[in-house]
Amino acid sequence: MSDGGAVTPQGRQPGNRLPVTRWLGLSAFLCLPLLVVLAVAVMRHALSAREAVLIGLPALLLYMAFSWWHSRTVRRALDRAEGILGDEPRTPSSWDAWTMLGELDATVERLRRHLLNEQGQVAVQSTTADAILNALPDPLLVLDPDRRVIRANHAARTLFGNEIVGHDLSLALRHPSVLDAADGVLAGQAALVAADFSLPTAEGRSFSLRVAALPSGEGARQEMAAVLALHDITALQKAERMRADFVANASHELRTPLASLVGFIETLLGPARDDEPARLRFLGIMRDQAARMARLINDLLSLSQIEMREHDRPRDAVALQPLLRDLAEGLQPQAEAKGVTITLELDDAVPSALGARDELAQVFQNLIDNAVKYGRPGSHVTVSLRRHDELGLEVAVEDEGEGIPKQHLPRLTERFYRVDSARSRELGGTGLGLAIVKHIISRHRGRLVIESEVGKGSIFIIRLPIVR
Numbered sequence: 529m530s531d532g533g534a535v536t537p538q539g540r541q542p543g544n545r546l547p548v549t550r551w552l553g554l555s556a557f558l559c560l561p562l563l564v565v566l567a568v569a570v571m572r573h574a575l576s577a578r579e580a581v582l583i584g585l586p587a588l589l590l591y592m593a594f595s596w597w598h599s600r601t602v603r604r605a606l607d608r609a610e611g612i613l614g615d616e617p618r619t620p621s622s623w624d625a626w627t628m629l630g631e632l633d634a635t636v637e638r639l640r641r642h643l644l645n646e647q648g649q650v651a652v653q654s655t656t657a658d659a660i661l662n663a664l665p666d667p668l669l670v671l672d673p674d675r676r677v678i679r680a681n682h683a684a685r686t687l688f689g690n691e692i693v694g695h696d697l698s699l700a701l702r703h704p705s706v707l708d709a710a711d712g713v714l715a716g717q718a719a720l721v722a723a724d725f726s727l728p729t730a731e732g733r734s735f736s737l738r739v740a741a742l743p744s745g746e747g748a749r750q751e752m753a754a755v756l757a758l759h760d761i762t763a764l765q766k767a768e769r770m771r772a773d774f775v776a777n778a779s780h781e782l783r784t785p786l787a788s789l790v791g792f793i794e795t796l797l798g799p800a801r802d803d804e805p806a807r808l809r810f811l812g813i814m815r816d817q818a819a820r821m822a823r824l825i826n827d828l829l830s831l832s833q834i835e836m837r838e839h840d841r842p843r844d845a846v847a848l849q850p851l852l853r854d855l856a857e858g859l860q861p862q863a864e865a866k867g868v869t870i871t872l873e874l875d876d877a878v879p880s881a882l883g884a885r886d887e888l889a890q891v892f893q894n895l896i897d898n899a900v901k902y903g904r905p906g907s908h909v910t911v912s913l914r915r916h917d918e919l920g921l922e923v924a925v926e927d928e929g930e931g932i933p934k935q936h937l938p939r940l941t942e943r944f945y946r947v948d949s950a951r952s953r954e955l956g957g958t959g960l961g962l963a964i965v966k967h968i969i970s971r972h973r974g975r976l977v978i979e980s981e982v983g984k985g986s987i988f989i990i991r992l993p994i995v996r
Contacts, residue, residue: 558591609635664681667687677696714753740755785821795810
């Protein structure tokens with residue numbers, strides 16, 4: 529049935545026009561019972577025609593006013609619902625074309641399905657957002673306008689605990705720069721604030737902080753929320769300090785022999801030009817200093833090459849029994865010169881190690897050489913090979929030297945770190961030997977354990993996987 533007005537292509541009546549046909553039809557439908565009663569009354573002479581008109585006309589006007597209000601109200605409700613539903617065509621109702629209640633019921637049902645679908649999409653988007661946030665490696669917090677944490681990803685919960693959600697930011701981060709940055713953004717003073725800070729923990733972790741504004745609400749009721757992201761820069765700062773220390777130490781190690789060489793060369797070119805004994809003595813010192821620089825450069829190159837291959841695990845089978853015997857035999861002259869006895873305790877039943885022979889030879893050469901150098905004259909150095917339950921095999925190099933104080937043990941594998949710098953240089957050490965050992969063992973997926981007791985000696989234990 530036509531509504532008496534223009535209809536849009538989607539089947540919707542414009543919201544500012546009255547459905548005239550439905551209004552008139554509903555008015556006639558409501559008046560019909562009264563008109564029948566009045567007609568019967570006139571036919572039976574219960575009422576005169578004039579009395580019937582006087583009764584029926586006001587009732588007709590009342591019914592038309594009610595029909596107009598009903599049609600107008602239902603039409604507005606339908607149009608508001610259609611504004612939410614979009615361009616989805618309206619399903620017409622045939623049995624109540626005048627009252628439009630069936631059409632209103634159908635529209636409400638469509639609106640219900642539409643809202644359920646929207647809720648489903650919102651739930652999917654929320655789940656997706658949670659998955660994305662939890663996959664981020666950096667801690668991330670969402671703050672409400674009152675600075676309470678309303679959302680935290682997995683990294684943030686791991687760092688601060690699950691109880692952080694629902695509480696003020698200061699419960700987790702009391703650092704003044706963090707709270708000032710959050711307050712500034714929430715107050716609308718800045719859209720983005722960045723800062724660096726450190727947590728007062730045993731590890732001394734450092735973070736880069738970013739707080740970004742997150743507007744919420746609409747119009748005059750709009751409030752400012754915030755997103756707080758943390759990026760752990762502890763490793764970067766540590767690497768930067770290590771780089772600076774490495775450059776400083778390497779420069780220092782090279783500067784001393786170079787200064788000696790320059791000084792001796794100037795002396796030989798000047799006052800000692802014709803002094804044969806002095807020239808021979810100076811040339812010997814220059815040879816030692818040049819050899820020291822050569823060892824340092826070789827160790828630096830070796831360390832650099834090992835670091836480049838550290839993630840490439842070696843896969844060769846290396847029999848350690850003959851390797852350790854060859855190394856001990858090669859160091860025998862040095863040990864005899866100091867009166868040190870090298871003893872081998874090798875279990876021939878131990879299977880081959882999984883690794884690279886040249887690199888493992890470098891490791892054990894370094895450890896046995898250090899044991900001979902730093903052991904007491906006339907003492908023993910014991911090299912043992914045995915099975916180990918965790919990785920497969922274990923090689924231990926034990927000396928009877930002065931021992932190492934416990935506070936130095938964690939730093940022994942740092943580059944250029946020495947317990948006794950003067951003695952190490954005197955014995956020809958570069959300060960890189962144990963750093964090379966650590967990186968080689970790391971590449972082999974092994975483990976280095978150092979045990980020492982002052983006055984009794986030290987033991988360096990290498991644990992390696994075996995060929996399965």
